[in-house]
Amino acid sequence: METDPLITEPKRARERFEATHAEIRARIVLLDYRPGTKLSEALLAEEFAMSRTPMRRVLARLEDEGLLSSKHGVGTFVTNVEPEELGQVYRLRKELVLLQTSLDVVPPTPALVAQMQEIVARAKTLRITPCARDFSLLDQEMFLLLLDLTRNEPLRIMSKRLYFRTTRIWLQQVAGSETALLEEIDVFAREAAEILNALEIGDLDAVGHIRRGHISLSFARMSAERGSDPPANGYIR
Amino acid sequence: METDPLITEPKRARERFEATHAEIRARIVLLDYRPGTKLSEALLAEEFAMSRTPMRRVLARLEDEGLLSSKHGVGTFVTNVEPEELGQVYRLRKELVLLQTSLDVVPPTPALVAQMQEIVARAKTLRITPCARDFSLLDQEMFLLLLDLTRNEPLRIMSKRLYFRTTRIWLQQVAGSETALLEEIDVFAREAAEILNALEIGDLDAVGHIRRGHISLSFARMSAERGSDPPANGYIR
DNA sequence: CTCGCTATTGATGTGTACAACATTAAGGGA
DNA sequence: TCCCTTAATGTTGTACACATCAATAGCGAG
Structure with missing residues (x-):
């Protein structure tokens, strides 16, 4: 054998x-x-x-x-992602990201915090040598890392599916212009630092709301860039 | 291209x-x-x-x-559904059911209200001639009907998957004894009547919270019936 | 009698030829 | 020249034979 x-x-x-x-x-x-x-x-x-x-x-x-x-x-x-579908996914992700730090959560392990520290460091490095592809991979890495905060498997699976469904549209926008890329990396670096701070304190609720805010802002920037209608905020006529 | x-x-x-x-x-x-x-x-x-x-x-x-x-x-x-998995699904469904009446919602159409009235009527009929299979079908019908309140397609798809994943376990419990079936039909009839009332008023928020409460109670009854540990309520040790 | 090896059996997983389908280009008649 | 028909071509969808894997019954040695 x-x-x-x-x-x-x-x-x-x-x-x-x-x-x-x-x-x-x-x-x-x-x-x-x-x-x-x-x-x-x-x-x-x-x-x-x-x-x-x-x-x-x-x-x-x-x-x-x-x-x-x-x-x-x-x-x-x-497939392409229609603006309407993109909005639906982002509005749902805004809600699910709160559940990721409130439903069946486990306290962040030292290993998780250490990995988050590394992500923050790499984000700073990325500001010097910007690269859209590496940026997307780093964003993905942080998403998957923070998903470890919950043990709710259905929530994990659905969150992943939604993330992978639209992240390429975000990347498309980000990679569109050099200035947009730099700006977006800067925002990401600040978000990661904020999240790390909240993690070290152990305030998971803060982690969730920080992320929710950034998802909301990210979608707003994409909608503005695309020149489409301002994002609907709840009701459909 | x-x-x-x-x-x-x-x-x-x-x-x-x-x-x-x-x-x-x-x-x-x-x-x-x-x-x-x-x-x-x-x-x-x-x-x-x-x-x-x-x-x-x-x-x-x-x-x-x-x-x-x-x-x-x-x-x-x-597949069977392990108690831990069942809990995860129910805890997530409790959250998603609120989103179903708050995210990308459309006002209930007269046709929807009419179908809900019919479901209430059939629930009353079912109390006279109880049948576990018909009961499950009616429960499924109400679930799908109320899912029409939201136009958020990803939310609709995920909610369906979760519902179909565990409803057979609920049915297994309900069909276990005649008394349990009658009791559950009674609860369902009251829930449907409450939801109908809230729908006629147009209070979708109330619909969501009524359903959330019933999902929570339903899971509690199942856990008690199974003789397992009391359901964890948020954190995992 | 018990243990362990082996052949058998029946299941899912894979490779390949063919059918169904949609697009495109060519051809012929008005 | 235009337009309709039709054959050609490439793609996904299907059928079926075969490979691979795991459980089991059978059998022989100890």
Whole structure:
């Protein structure tokens, strides 16, 4: 029985599925595949060294998550996010972020605080050498780290889905101009520092409301940039 | 790549997929397939007059929704819901139900109120001729009806997933004894009447809080029935 | 009688050919 | 020239055979 520790080729089916899904999702979220891009099941299957059958399962899940859209006889496309949908997601995220620090929460561990300190430090570094892609990865890292504050698994799963659904639109805006990127990194650095401070005190409620405020402001900046209508605030006519 | 690929509508294959998914999900939530039941891809494919390939896509989605669990070489099984998971879902639902009447809401239409009146009437009828299955269907109908109060699509989708994830456990408890069923129908009839009253006044905030209270009480009754620990109320040690 | 190895069995997972579908370009008649 | 028809082409969706995996019954050694 030979087990090759160097090559991780013969993975379990489930692990291979998860890895492939995460990889393609990352490409969509990081705009390697921009909205509207046509993906080929055959080419992707070949690249990931599998047949179309398991690849189709990956793509089906990404479609269920709203990142892809397949049409019989036409192709599989990276979805765009309509302004209305973007607003719905952000308004919901504003509420869920409060639950992330109030529902089934665990006190922040020293390890978590340490990782948050590192994120703050890297944010400061990023202000010197701005890079939209690294910025998006750092934002993602902080999101996932703070998600560890709650043990409510359904809340964690849904929050992740919403985050990955729209973060590429945010990235698209941020990467649009150099000044916008610098400004956004600056805001992020301040937010991270505020959150770290609240974490060190142990005030999770403050963490939630700081984040809520920044999500709200972030959406407002995006709406202004897009030149669309001011965001609806509750009721629909 | 300028044209938006999202505007086209569902096709034949998609409709068949949705219909099959809804049917098997109904069988699971109505306890036709009880937790632990082993399902056969081949048999299900034969019954629905399709091959294993599209059926596997249906089952994969049900697994993603937490209703099924497949193991290579073993089988596909209807999942059970652990008490911890049940608590997490209920605690989250208690929060989401408030959002359903406060986030992107539309005023209740006369048609909606009329359907709610009918549900109240059928609840009263059900008190005379109790039937666990019909009761579950009525509860589901009210849930879906009240979900029309919000236009926030992500919230709607997530609320549905959570509801279908645990309602079979509630049904299992209710169908356990005749007295429990009668008592639960009585509670439901009163809740529906209260909600109807609030709807007619147009007080959506009251609708949300009435429902939240009933979800909380419902979970408390289930926990007591199961003889498990009293439900944690917020923090985890 | 018990333990352990092995062949068998039946399930999910994968590879591949083919069908269904939509788009596009070519061709022919008015 | 225009427009309708039709064949060609490439894509997703489906069917089916086969591979892989895990549980189990059978069997033989101790």
